[in-house]
Amino acid sequence: MSIPIRLTVNGRAVEVTVEPRILLVEVLREQLGLTGTHVGCDTSQCGACVVWLDGRSVKSCAVLAVQCDGSAVTTIEGLADGEVLHPMQAAFREHHGLQCGFCTPGMVMSAVDLVHRNPRPTEAAIATGLYGNICRCTGYRGIVNAVRAGAEAMEQS
Amino acid sequence: MYPFAYHRPSSIEEAVALLADPEAKALAGGQTLIPVLKQRLAMPEALVDLGRIESLKGIRREGDAVIIGAGTTHADVAASPLVREALPALADLAGLIGDPQVRNRGTLGGSVANADPSADYPAAVLGLGATVHTDRRAISADDYFLGLFTTALEGGELVTAVSFAVAEVAAYRSVRNPASGYAVAGVFVARVGQGVRVAVTGAGPSAFRATALEQALADSFTPEAARAVSWPEEGLNEDLHASPAYRAALIPVLAARAVAACCGTVASG
Numbered sequence: 140m141s142i143p144i145r146l147t148v149n150g151r152a153v154e155v156t157v158e159p160r161i162l163l164v165e166v167l168r169e170q171l172g173l174t175g176t177h178v179g180c181d182t183s184q185c186g187a188c189v190v191w192l193d194g195r196s197v198k199s200c201a202v203l204a205v206q207c208d209g210s211a212v213t214t215i216e217g218l219a220d221g222e223v224l225h226p227m228q229a230a231f232r233e234h235h236g237l238q239c240g241f242c243t244p245g246m247v248m249s250a251v252d253l254v255h256r257n258p259r260p261t262e263a264a265i266a267t268g269l270y271g272n273i274c275r276c277t278g279y280r281g282i283v284n285a286v287r288a289g290a291e292a293m294e295q296s
Numbered sequence: 297m298y299p300f301a302y303h304r305p306s307s308i309e310e311a312v313a314l315l316a317d318p319e320a321k322a323l324a325g326g327q328t329l330i331p332v333l334k335q336r337l338a339m340p341e342a343l344v345d346l347g348r349i350e351s352l353k354g355i356r357r358e359g360d361a362v363i364i365g366a367g368t369t370h371a372d373v374a375a376s377p378l379v380r381e382a383l384p385a386l387a388d389l390a391g392l393i394g395d396p397q398v399r400n401r402g403t404l405g406g407s408v409a410n411a412d413p414s415a416d417y418p419a420a421v422l423g424l425g426a427t428v429h430t431d432r433r434a435i436s437a438d439d440y441f442l443g444l445f446t447t448a449l450e451g452g453e454l455v456t457a458v459s460f461a462v463a464e465v466a467a468y469r470s471v472r473n474p475a476s477g478y479a480v481a482g483v484f485v486a487r488v489g490q491g492v493r494v495a496v497t498g499a500g501p502s503a504f505r506a507t508a509l510e511q512a513l514a515d516s517f518t519p520e521a522a523r524a525v526s527w528p529e530e531g532l533n534e535d536l537h538a539s540p541a542y543r544a545a546l547i548p549v550l551a552a553r554a555v556a557a558c559c560g561t562v563a564s565g
């Protein structure tokens with residue numbers, strides 16, 4: 140049984156046909172070619188797959204595509220304005236918020252969602268806001284610095 | 297994941313009719329069910345997606361009760377000004393579940409229906425003497441949690457809402473598993489009228505009331521009274537996170553911390 144669904148992905152209307160067991164992340168990566176969203180664990184732990192669903196960050200490995208019919212999805216590819224990085228992306232680059240970069244798309248999507256809700260997060264708020272994102276490289280110091288700087292830059296932009 | 301059919305009802309009646317099929321399963325936030333399907337621990341023939349049933353969502357106050365729709369997410373409970381004002385302990389508890397992404401999807405109904413022994417909500421449901429409303433009846437919290445992943449729900453029965461009595465004062469304290477956030481042990485203390493209710497999650501096969509602590513706290517609502525209770529380790533959970541003896545030691549300590557929070561003081565130890 141395949142079902143047609145409509146999504147608005149990074150502002151663009153798309154229609155895809157999916158089996159009910161297909162995950163949102165599979166549609167994004169395999170059907171739409173948006174491979175910026177990563178799969179680290181596929182068990183809801185790591186947050187590499189975080190995207191926004193109707194403006195809220197979710198783990199796209201734990202959402203069925205059919206559940207998203209009619210919804211708006213934003214992925215890491217939807218953040219930059221052409222060649223101009225989103226202030227949070229720029230802050231990650233500037234403050235060494237990444238090493239291998241595998242966790243980065245999810246980190247950035249969670250971080251921007253956090254700042255949308257809490258424009259001036261404290262260090263503790265950044266830590267709890269990124270509880271669902273795991274990084275095996277950086278030791279988190281650079282990430283926390285980047286999120287703080289990214290939040291400031293978002294406030295000014 | 298094995299293949300399954302997918303239904304997306306827009307009303308409770310339609311959902312209940314679809315769930316009458318014993319091979320069908322409700323899908324709420326999917327934060328528990330989707331991982332279970334991936335591991336092939338469940339293979340329903342059909343999923344009934346509750347996500348578009350608006351009457352399952354929302355929070356309202358009715359007299360002395362806060363009524364929360366089963367489809368309300370943990371994030372919405374945590375952020376609700378109504379819950380924060382009437383039952384801050386419940387808003388705090390919802391804000392501690394898992395991580396922000398789990399809270400953006402996971403629902404009260406899913407948590408209560410699943411009855412994970414380490415889940416946080418059951419402590420509040422039991423501790424506040426809540427009522428679980430379903431498509432066919434109202435079940436008091438004391439009759440609801442029956443054992444490991446086992447509740448009083450019948451096959452195909454849909455949780456529609458939970459109504460929480462507004463407590464005079466209440467608090468929840470837990471030791472969280474640092475990886476998942478699930479409670480290694482968690483204690484919810486509530487003072488309702490003359491009585492005190494104490495509910496424990498994470499420590500036993502399902503959430504349970506700690507009557508010895510309730511009695512001690514009814515006599516003296518102080519952290520010291522809670523800490524003076526010694527809890528037996530028999531019947532408590534053993535897993536890689538904690539031994540039964542450790543969980544037994546945590547119960548009075550967490551109760552004391554919750555009481556201290558109720559009294560606006562900080563418990564030592």
Ligand SMILES: Cc1cc2nc3c(=O)[nH]c(=O)nc-3n(C[C@H](O)[C@H](O)[C@H](O)COP(=O)(O)OP(=O)(O)OC[C@H]3O[C@@H](n4cnc5c(N)ncnc54)[C@H](O)[C@@H]3O)c2cc1C
Nearest residue numbers: 324325326327328329394402403405406415416455477478
């Ligand atoms: C990484 C991670 C960390 C987590 N940490 C915590 C934590 O710290 N504390 C905690 O308490 N929980 C935690 N959870 C679990 C989370 O709270 C789940 O959201 C919750 O247990 C299930 O809710 P759901 O809406 O996702 O339900 P689903 O996964 O959709 O469903 C769960 C079960 O309930 C049934 N069901 C759902 N809704 C209804 C209904 N209305 N009526 C009848 N049956 C229904 C389904 O058929 C299924 O069997 C965590 C989950 C993850 C993935």
Ligand code: FES
Nearest residue numbers: 179180181186200
């Ligand atoms: S891939 Fe989704 S949380 Fe790890």
Ligand code: FES
Nearest residue numbers: 238240274275276
């Ligand atoms: S930069 Fe490598 S996992 Fe985070």
